[in-house]
Amino acid sequence: MKKIIYALAFTATAFGCKTSQSTIAEKEPVIATLDLVNVKDDKVMVTVDPGKINTETIIFYIPKTVPGTYSTSNYGAYAEGLKAYDHKGNELPVTAYDENSWGISNATRLDKVTYWMNDTFDVDGEGGIYSMAGTNIREGKNFLLNLHGFVGYFNDLTEEPYQLEIIRANDLYAGSAFDLAQSSEIRAGVTKDIFRANRYFEVTDNPIMYAAPDTVSFKVDKMDVLLHVYSPIQKFNAQDFKPAMEKMITAQKDFLGAIDNTDKYAILLYLSATPGEGDAARFGALEHHTSTVVVMPEEMEKERLNESLTDIVSHEFFHILTPLGVHSKEVHYFDYNDPQMSRHLWLYEGVTEYFANLFQVNQGLISNQDFYDRIQEKIAVSQRFDDSMSFTEMSRNILEDEYKDSYYNVYQKGALIGMALDIRLRELSNGEMGLLDLMKQLSEMYGKNKPFEDEELFAVITELTYPEIGEFLNTYVSGTTPIPYNQFFKKVGLEMREGQLPVDYFLKDPSTPFITIGETGEIVLRDDVELSTFFKELGLQGGDVIKSVNGKTYNVQNVYDLIGDSAKWTVGDAIAFTVERNAEELQISGEVVEPMSTGKRLVEIMNPNGEQMELRHSWLKS
Numbered sequence: 001m002k003k004i005i006y007a008l009a010f011t012a013t014a015f016g017c018k019t020s021q022s023t024i025a026e027k028e029p030v031i032a033t034l035d036l037v038n039v040k041d042d043k044v045m046v047t048v049d050p051g052k053i054n055t056e057t058i059i060f061y062i063p064k065t066v067p068g069t070y071s072t073s074n075y076g077a078y079a080e081g082l083k084a085y086d087h088k089g090n091e092l093p094v095t096a097y098d099e100n101s102w103g104i105s106n107a108t109r110l111d112k113v114t115y116w117m118n119d120t121f122d123v124d125g126e127g128g129i130y131s132m133a134g135t136n137i138r139e140g141k142n143f144l145l146n147l148h149g150f151v152g153y154f155n156d157l158t159e160e161p162y163q164l165e166i167i168r169a170n171d172l173y174a175g176s177a178f179d180l181a182q183s184s185e186i187r188a189g190v191t192k193d194i195f196r197a198n199r200y201f202e203v204t205d206n207p208i209m210y211a212a213p214d215t216v217s218f219k220v221d222k223m224d225v226l227l228h229v230y231s232p233i234q235k236f237n238a239q240d241f242k243p244a245m246e247k248m249i250t251a252q253k254d255f256l257g258a259i260d261n262t263d264k265y266a267i268l269l270y271l272s273a274t275p276g277e278g279d280a281a282r283f284g285a286l287e288h289h290t291s292t293v294v295v296m297p298e299e300m301e302k303e304r305l306n307e308s309l310t311d312i313v314s315h316e317f318f319h320i321l322t323p324l325g326v327h328s329k330e331v332h333y334f335d336y337n338d339p340q341m342s343r344h345l346w347l348y349e350g351v352t353e354y355f356a357n358l359f360q361v362n363q364g365l366i367s368n369q370d371f372y373d374r375i376q377e378k379i380a381v382s383q384r385f386d387d388s389m390s391f392t393e394m395s396r397n398i399l400e401d402e403y404k405d406s407y408y409n410v411y412q413k414g415a416l417i418g419m420a421l422d423i424r425l426r427e428l429s430n431g432e433m434g435l436l437d438l439m440k441q442l443s444e445m446y447g448k449n450k451p452f453e454d455e456e457l458f459a460v461i462t463e464l465t466y467p468e469i470g471e472f473l474n475t476y477v478s479g480t481t482p483i484p485y486n487q488f489f490k491k492v493g494l495e496m497r498e499g500q501l502p503v504d505y506f507l508k509d510p511s512t513p514f515i516t517i518g519e520t521g522e523i524v525l526r527d528d529v530e531l532s533t534f535f536k537e538l539g540l541q542g543g544d545v546i547k548s549v550n551g552k553t554y555n556v557q558n559v560y561d562l563i564g565d566s567a568k569w570t571v572g573d574a575i576a577f578t579v580e581r582n583a584e585e586l587q588i589s590g591e592v593v594e595p596m597s598t599g600k601r602l603v604e605i606m607n608p609n610g611e612q613m614e615l616r617h618s619w620l621k622s
Contacts, residue, residue, distance in 0.1 A: 028052065029161040029196070032151045032203070036168040036210060037190055039139040043080065043116040050110065050154050058107040060084075062152040063336035064100045066133060066204060067323075068286050070345070070398045070407055073129045075120075075149045076100030082115035100337055117150050121280050131280035131295040136270065140169065142211045142230050144270055146286070146293060148204040148336070158200040166193045166208070173213045175228025177266035177290040178206035201334065205288045209268040216242045220249050226266040232273040235298055236305070241269065244306040248314055251363035255355075259440055262320050266291035267313055271298035285312045289324045289448065292316035301568050310365075315356040323348045325443035332451035342454050345395035346477055350414020351435065354422070357415065361620050368620060369603070372494065373502070375419060376602040379485060381510045382412035391417065392478040417477055420488045421469070423619055427491055428466045431618030438465060492616040493608030501601040503532050505566040508597050518545065521556035522580075534595035538577065538588055545580040 062076035462470030527542025
């Protein structure tokens with residue numbers, strides 16, 4: 001998962017317009033039905049038929065935790081009126097054990113379970129659930145079906161085949177990587193779509209977004225890519241993002257080379273029109289084996305949105321390496337209501353994030369310096385966390401209160417672990433082997449259907465590489481020793497040097513803003529931090545109280561609007577500030593300039609030796 005703080009080429013039903021040939025074993029499936037036509041009070045009726053039950057009692061679950069989020073979500077809290085029925089339509093006794101589980105008596109007579117499911121976007125704060133893992137019900141307009149938020153399961157039946165039946169209006173189409181087994185009109189204006197899965201995990205691993213047809217597709221090598229967009233006020237359409245997505249995924253496939261873990265991939269992009277007002281407000285993406293759900297604000301400008309999508313979707317796409325191709329038993333046999341977490345978040349999320357940045361410099365999408373700046377920012381952010389914490393211990397206990405706040409560091413230090421490991425591998429192999437080569441070997445050894453033993457991974461990696469790599473993993477990943485970044489930078493001819501570096505308009509680095517809040521809630525330029533070139537060129541000074549920018553008033557109540565609005569500024573645009581200085585109101589206007597500030601920056605050394613140059617080239621370009 002990646003989160004941030006801030007006319008059809010295909011039928012939109014899936015990756016093809018014809019009925020697919022099912023590969024599901026000929027066993028009686030669990031049948032789950034979602035009725036998207038008869039929506040009641042913004043809720044959807046869900047029916048789950050388990051088939052024949054041979055036990056007197058059975059437990060029905062709705063997931064508490066789902067893969068990729070590493071947090072407790074309690075989707076069962078959104079279910080209402082859960083009932084169990086026998087084949088004659090009589091109710092069976094149901095006992096609620098907690099928010100996510102229900103015991104059913106006389107289960108040998110059980111025909112089905114029914115319940116009304118609410119969506120998470122409507123709930124205040126979305127119940128703490130990340131929007132990209134959430135659900136949306138907007139009758140006649142949009143149904144964002146992260147299926148773990150709708151479809152439950154019975155104990156001991158998660159490895160049985162599933163049949164998902166979705167009843168929908170004819171004018172709504174499904175964007176998904178889920179193979180459509182059958183689609184037929186069951187009455188005027190209403191169609192039933194049928195999808196089949198080998199096990200419950202495949203249901204939750206295949207999100208579907210039903211909306212008006214706004215879909216484009218393209219082919220990268222032998223892989224079909226689907227982009228399905230929902231833009232409530234129709235500010236954007238799928239074609240707006242196709243060039244950037246096609247360029248990015250083409251570069252990723254070139255970077256991956258012989259690795260070919262999937263022949264299809266779906267990008268489901270939900271744009272939030274009114275963040276926090278009954279709509280999604282937490283932006284980012286959630287990975288799945290052959291797709292990703294992306295949630296972003298519709299108010300963003302096209303250029304910025306495309307930039308953000310490149311960073312976010314590239315991260316999710318690289319999950320085809322891990323945990324798709326390489327994962328432990330804890331991931332493969334995920335327990336949605338009593339999860340045992342793997343030790344290897346550094347691999348699943350950290351290495352994935354590292355590759356999402358490395359491929360961009362490798363394929364010429366960003367410059368070397370852009371890449372170094374990203375690495376430097378990750379170091380700065382990671383040092384806000386406990387740098388001596390064992391990463392494997394943190395990962396194994398990520399759901400516990402003591403460790404859960406460290407999750408964001410997975411995208412920071414986790415990526416830095418990947419970087420340092422990559423450099424060390426290339427050094428030991430004289431540039432012949434890097435981290436991507438190791439991932440290729442692990443993918444061939446395991447693959448999506450063969451998980452590894454969690455505690456054996458380091459020994460396997462050591463056997464495939466060098467004893468020194470085992471020492472690295474035990475020292476810096478499972479151990480408590482901070483990574484000596486400068487030692488690794490020296491190997492590739494980099495150093496931290498004083499100079500001018502680009503910064504955000506109101507943020508020098510992740511922990512140093514240029515503004516603060518005054519005693520009465522006003523926004524004040526700090527006088528204890530050197531201001532950037534943006535403020536200096538305009539003639540603004542430390543201590544100035546910012547009253548308005550371009551006619552819009554700002555204070556503590558909407559300070560985040562100021563940050564968001566600044567993301568839309570372009571160098572050369574006219575800009576006007578109203579500030580208060582020494583009790584006098586001033587009008588200050590000029591042009592937007594690129595904000596730069598003095599500080600240490602990770603740069604290439606002046607005169608690298610041949611060994612440093614060769615290792616750097618191997619690291620960034622081979």
